[in-house]
Amino acid sequence: MCRTNNNSRSNYFSTVVSTDTYSMLDHWLYKQNIQWASHRHPRKTQSWIVNKYWLINQGEG
Numbered sequence: 001m002c003r004t005n006n007n008s009r010s011n012y013f014s015t016v017v018s019t020d021t022y023s024m025l026d027h028w029l030y031k032q033n034i035q036w037a038s039h040r041h042p043r044k045t046q047s048w049i050v051n052k053y054w055l056i057n058q059g060e061g
Helices: 002-040 046-054
Strands: none
Touching (some): 002 046
């Protein structure tokens, strides 16, 4: 009985752990892309870079 309970708990928490992992990975990748874009356009502001590459103001980001 205890084994089933532990399996149920790990199945329940596995989605939480994977969500946290993918969230951290998404944030890290976003930071890497911002660094690349800032290096590529050193004289542009970060808001210009975000608007150019992420299309947030056009409703596609």
